[in-house]
Amino acid sequence: MIRMSDEKHLAERHSILSVVVGSRAFGLATAASDVDRRGVFVAPTEDFWPMSKPPTHLDGPLPEQFSWEVERFCELALTGNPNVLEVLHSPLVEHSTALGAELRALAPAFLSRRAYRTYGRYARSQFAKADARRRSEGEPRWKHVVHLLRLMISGAELLESGSVMVDVGPHRERLMAVRRGELTWAEVCAWHDRLAARLDAALAGSPLPDDPDTPRVEDWLVSVRRRSLHQESPAS
Numbered sequence: 001m002i003r004m005s006d007e008k009h010l011a012e013r014h015s016i017l018s019v020v021v022g023s024r025a026f027g028l029a030t031a032a033s034d035v036d037r038r039g040v041f042v043a044p045t046e047d048f049w050p051m052s053k054p055p056t057h058l059d060g061p062l063p064e065q066f067s068w069e070v071e072r073f074c075e076l077a078l079t080g081n082p083n084v085l086e087v088l089h090s091p092l093v094e095h096s097t098a099l100g101a102e103l104r105a106l107a108p109a110f111l112s113r114r115a116y117r118t119y120g121r122y123a124r125s126q127f128a129k130a131d132a133r134r135r136s137e138g139e140p141r142w143k144h145v146v147h148l149l150r151l152m153i154s155g156a157e158l159l160e161s162g163s164v165m166v167d168v169g170p171h172r173e174r175l176m177a178v179r180r181g182e183l184t185w186a187e188v189c190a191w192h193d194r195l196a197a198r199l200d201a202a203l204a205g206s207p208l209p210d211d212p213d214t215p216r217v218e219d220w221l222v223s224v225r226r227r228s229l230h231q232e233s234p235a236s
Contacts, residue, residue: 011058011067014041017100018062020092021083026150027167028175037065038087040073042099045228062094070103074221078212080114082151089164099224106220109213111162113206119155120199123148127192134185145188146179152195159202 022036023029039062043054056072059065068076068084076084088107096104127148130140150168157165168175174191177183183191 010043010054010069011039011041011060011065014043015067015095016040016042016070016097017087017103018065018067018093018095019087019090020094021086021090025086025090025092025166027169027172028146028150028179035064037062037094038083038090039065039067039095040070040087040100040103041067042070042224042228045225048225070099070224071221073103074110074217077110078214078217080110080112080118080212082115082119082154085110085164086166089166091166102220106217107164109216111158111164111208112212113159113203113208113210114212115155115158115208116199116203116206119151119158120196120203123151123155124192124196131185131189139181140185142179142181146175149178149188149191149195150175152192152199156195156198156202159199159206159208162207 018037018039019025020035021038023033024035041058047054054069057066057068060067073084073087077088085107088104088110093104127145130145130148134140150171153168153171154165157163174183178188
């Protein structure tokens, strides 16, 4: 049974995956950029039997890292959460066990047209808030605006191709120009509007299914819980 005092060790002892995300994975890093890490851990199955359950997320085990328990991670990924999907597609993998490799291989099962809402609609609503801030304070938070534009680009790519784009590639220079405040707000808004139209068009012809393959994900999760009963560490 897990004790509260042992919770901080869960992510370390039972980690199955750790990747670098954020600007370094997106291809938008500067000399001052932090190394943002995300991870997944598998709490022992026996820890779910008492009324008190293991935590759904923890800090660590590496510096600047946030980790999810695998069940919570799968729940979020099935909704099309961009922050979670990017963990499965980051090119910067720092640690992966056999289960971590299985989870990454399962990545297509999480993808669906729900990305239109989680990438597109979210970014558009936040863009309106950025504009309100600009009106009240004179300018928006340019770093946040870059994040929203990148999210819309990634969402359009996902809906069009059926695959998650992490590195912004050819969009880097223009996005960095936005971050430096070199584009006018009118130019930024025009780019936003083009991306919004692209997202709408991409949804109509997307190769993605309407819903993710939840049964496949659930079968894998159940197998992870079962396997953890027969070995000392589910991360091995």
